[in-house]
Amino acid sequence: MENSKHHGRKISITGWHLFCLITGFLVATLFSSVATIEAQTSSVLPAAPGSFSQLARKASPSVVNISTVKVIKRGRRGPVPFGGPLGPQDPFKDFFERFFGDQIPRDFRQQSLGSGFVIDKDGFILTNNHVVENTDEIKVKLADKREYDAKIVGRDTKTDLALIRIELDQPLVPLSLGDSDKLYVGDWVIAIGNPFGLEATVTAGIVSAKYRDIGAGSYDNFIQTDASINPGNSGGPLLNTAGEVVGINTAILSRSGGSVGIGFAIPINMVKDLLPQLKKGKVVRGWLGVMIQKITPDLKEKLGLKDEKGALVADVTAGGPAEEAGIKRGDVIISFDGEDIKEMHDLPYIVASTPVEKKVTVEIIRKGKKKSFQVKTGELKEDDESPVVSEASPNLGLMVKEVTPELARNFGLSETSGLVVVQVESNSPAGEAGMKPGDIILEVDQVSMKDLAQFNRKIEKYEEGDTILFLLNRSGTTLYLTIKVRE
Secondary structure (H helix, E strand, C coil): CHHHHHHHHHHHHHHHHHHHHHHHHHHHHHHHHHHHCCCCCCCCCCCCCCCCHHHHHHHHHHEEEEEEEEEEECCCCCCCCCCCCCCCCCCCHHHHHHHHHHHCCCEEEEEEEEEEEECCCCCEEEEEHHHHCCCCEEEEECCCCCEEEEEEEEEECCCCEEEEEECCCCCCCCCCECCHHHCCCCCEEEEEECHHHCCCEEEEEEEEEEEECCCCCCCCCEEEECCCCCCCCCCCEEECCCCCEEEEEEEECCCCCCCCCCEEEEEHHHHHHHHHHHHHCCCCCEECCEEEECCCHHHHHHHCCCCCCCEEEEEECCCCHHHHHCCCCCCEEEEECCEECCCCCHHHHHHHCCCCCCEEEEEEEECCEEEEEEEECEECCCCCCCCEECCCCCECCEEEEECCHHHHHHHCCCCCCCEEEEEECCCCHHHHHCCCCCCEEEEECCEECCCHHHHHHHHCCCCCCCEEEEEEEECCEEEEEEEECEC
16 A cells, blocks of 8 residues: 555656656747747738837937927017916916016027937938927937037928938938838838937837828828827838838827827938938929819819819919910819829929929820920929918917918918918817918907017917917808917
8 A cells, every 4th residue: 555655656756747847848948939039920910020129229229319499589678478376367466577577587498309310321310390490409319318419401391301410420320211102001110209208219000091181281292100109209210110211200180289090201202302402401393383173073074084183273373384385274184294193182292393494294184185285394482471380489380471372372362461371280279279271360369460470479478378369261251269378
């Protein structure tokens, strides 16, 4: 009996040792595999990476933090807008302004953050124009924490691009620029930047859509992605899985100011087209001299077209290249300089990318018949009046200009004077309040607005938390709208 018990005990010990040996072997094998595996894949999606770590490690050192400073001058005369400890309605407001007003700085430094990335070993960095425009100081912090003063080399407001440069002794490691035309919906992409000032943040997602028009300008052609993009990501790179830059992160669609999975990036091919001009400090665009519109199904039927491809000429600028060549209102432009115009938004960018005074062939459909014209492109002139963006004090997120004949035509306005809203940021106070491009600003807090200078003086007086009452004319209808100022 004892022998049986002893034998049974021996078998039990042997089994335990065998279990430990097998378990140890499996664990060792697992850890050995983990140590060597660089990226896991799936049998369903064999091309899908299991990890972006190597890509992130390689690309992150070329992504920079951009901080800017703008000095807001309040002037040395007149009352200082100080609301007291309890805000604008503080009953002791007059007391505090009288005894402490002189201690409040009349000039203050407004700071903002953005991102950028190195494209040249000699210190050239790409970012968004809205990150660096109207600033007094630009500082670039590299991944190794070194900081340098930067200078603007070239800017383009129409595509929101800027090229800046830093001077340093050691060469930088640039990112490779890819081909955004080879990017497809569903492709993996990663964004690297400094959202909310958090340096070297990496987020991943897919391409949700291409060729997006979000109303930001004439050359909208954005890549839409669900990779998390937040304030501070502006100017940072959007990378494909090969580590190549395929876009520059520029805008988000959000009501709260944070990411909701809809971000937009400028295609890198558009950037590459403009880069030589940015390095020279000025972007010169070709000009055709037409107003165009999208071909709807109803217009297709009415004009007897086979499909909805092309750009419908709604008007022709007197004395412009198109008029001189013989192009008329009602023509449908289907090709420009050998490039097909698949939809309306293709034309402005193709024309703008064409050298000035180049003779090109423009193919149109007129009353069902195809015709060709030889057009000599002109130069697109910038507006004499610089755009005024209400970013300084306070940040409302809208661009306002005085009405010109060209703006009146573009927005279909009957007014020949006054102030027109030409751009509204989607996640801004103005955007959230419902203000739209083409709105005519009649009054601000029941004060009639006559010109840009008066508008600026009025807007500059408001502080964070204030509510501004606007009276607008929208397509012939007047309406009131309130905007709450935020930081």
